Amino acid sequence: MPAVNTSTDGGRLMTHTADVVIIGGGIVGSSVAYHLTEAGCANVLVIEREERQGMGSTAKSMGGVRAQFATPINIKMSLYSIDLFSRFEEATGHTAGYKAQGYLFVATSERHLDYLKANFQQQKICGVNNVEMVTREDIVRTVPQLIADDVVGGSFCPTDGFVDPYSVMTGFAKRARERGVITWLETEVTGIDVKSGRVAGVQTSRGYVSTHAVVNAAGPWASGVARLAGVDIPVEPLRRQIVKTESFSQLSAKLPMVIDMSSGFHFRPEGTSFLLAWPDPEQTYGFRTDFDYGFIEKILTRAVSRVPQFADVEVNPRRCWAGMYEMTPDHHESSAGLRVSTGCSWRTVSAATE
Numbered sequence: 001m002p003a004v005n006t007s008t009d010g011g012r013l014m015t016h017t018a019d020v021v022i023i024g025g026g027i028v029g030s031s032v033a034y035h036l037t038e039a040g041c042a043n044v045l046v047i048e049r050e051e052r053q054g055m056g057s058t059a060k061s062m063g064g065v066r067a068q069f070a071t072p073i074n075i076k077m078s079l080y081s082i083d084l085f086s087r088f089e090e091a092t093g094h095t096a097g098y099k100a101q102g103y104l105f106v107a108t109s110e111r112h113l114d115y116l117k118a119n120f121q122q123q124k125i126c127g128v129n130n131v132e133m134v135t136r137e138d139i140v141r142t143v144p145q146l147i148a149d150d151v152v153g154g155s156f157c158p159t160d161g162f163v164d165p166y167s168v169m170t171g172f173a174k175r176a177r178e179r180g181v182i183t184w185l186e187t188e189v190t191g192i193d194v195k196s197g198r199v200a201g202v203q204t205s206r207g208y209v210s211t212h213a214v215v216n217a218a219g220p221w222a223s224g225v226a227r228l229a230g231v232d233i234p235v236e237p238l239r240r241q242i243v244k245t246e247s248f249s250q251l252s253a254k255l256p257m258v259i260d261m262s263s264g265f266h267f268r269p270e271g272t273s274f275l276l277a278w279p280d281p282e283q284t285y286g287f288r289t290d291f292d293y294g295f296i297e298k299i300l301t302r303a304v305s306r307v308p309q310f311a312d313v314e315v316n317p318r319r320c321w322a323g324m325y326e327m328t329p330d331h332h333e334s335s336a337g338l339r340v341s342t343g344c345s346w347r348t349v350s351a352a353t354e
């Protein structure tokens with residue numbers, strides 16, 4: 001079956017048809033394209049407005065992957081993903097850069113510890129066999145430099161860890177293309193044609209594409225894309241900034257992602273450097289990807305209060321960056337309860353019901 005059908009009129013392109021049009025060629029769009037081909041659907045068109053794929057949030061990610069979530073759907077999706085990352089080269093011919101160095105959540109209050117315990121139970125039910133609750137002593141053994149006077153415990157899963165998101169995207173996209181998926185770069189979707197409540201096609205800067213299925217994989221821009229079809233989805237972009245240290249040998253390069261639940265500060269090794277992140281509660285929604293140099297001092301204050309060695313790091317602001325999370329009002333969690341940093345984003349959770 002031809003990947004994307006194109007009719008011509010004397011050599012002039014007229015219309016295109018595809019079984020599925022994916023809007024956005026980042027890690028999500030590429031994964032959807034790959035998985036559609038896995039399911040036998042190759043008549044797929046990926047439309048990306050940038051000149052290269054991955055210039056949105058994908059290239060800005062910290063690359064953390066974890067099964068230590070609160071809700072069954074997140075846990076199960078992560079289990080699936082982590083298994084795929086562990087055999088990604090076999091599946092796609094490309095490395096995921098998966099490093100199983102774990103995620104260590106560090107609780108400093110009984111409330112946070114109860115939250116971790118509830119998550120732990122849910123994770124076990126969902127089949128995360130290797131997650132464990134850990135004591136302060138375990139935590140100090142893992143990260144001897146951590147100030148642990150106020151630590152009451154934590155949780156750890158050794159198969160959580162990090163991937164190279166750009167590499168994952170590339171693997172998915174390459175294998176999808178080998179199986180017939182077409183990608184249009186530098187092409188913007190400007191309209192979604194809906195007839196009698198069903199998608200009939202998409203208008204692009206390169207012409208009209210007839211299709212009955214559209215996947216909105218536009219990340220932080222998903223709300224604007226949905227509006228093209230007359231649909232309101234409450235996805236909002238939220239800037240997140242990452243500080244990358246220069247080479248730093250006072251902490252082990254084998255450390256897991258460490259999450260200080262008291263402040264939300266989290267960090268992980270990246271080669272001989274470290275990536276430091278903190279979800280600044282003062283950050284407001286909006287399309288912003290500029291890195292604010294003042295953020296370095298803000299985050300280092302949190303970093304040093306938990307790991308004093310971070311007072312010695314060197315930071316080159318030009319090696320730091322900012323990108324946008326795509327946020328929903330419920331943060332995909334239940335409404336009431338505790339606000340806990342997850343190492344990816346702030347999520348509102350109910351410790352009792354999750």
Ligand SMILES: Cc1cc2nc3c(=O)[nH]c(=O)nc-3n(C[C@H](O)[C@H](O)[C@H](O)COP(=O)(O)OP(=O)(O)OC[C@H]3O[C@@H](n4cnc5c(N)ncnc54)[C@H](O)[C@@H]3O)c2cc1C
Binds near residue numbers: 053187220
């Ligand atoms: C600093 C930071 C750290 C993060 N760390 C983590 C982490 O540790 N772990 C984790 O799981 N997640 C993390 N994330 C979140 C993660 O990066 C995103 O959830 C993910 O990259 C979203 O991928 P995507 O493909 O949906 O979006 P994107 O990569 O943004 O791709 C969307 C694409 O759609 C294209 N597009 C938009 N509108 C149109 C249009 N009209 N026509 C054509 N193309 C269009 C854009 O150009 C873009 O390329 C982090 C995010 C940030 C910013």
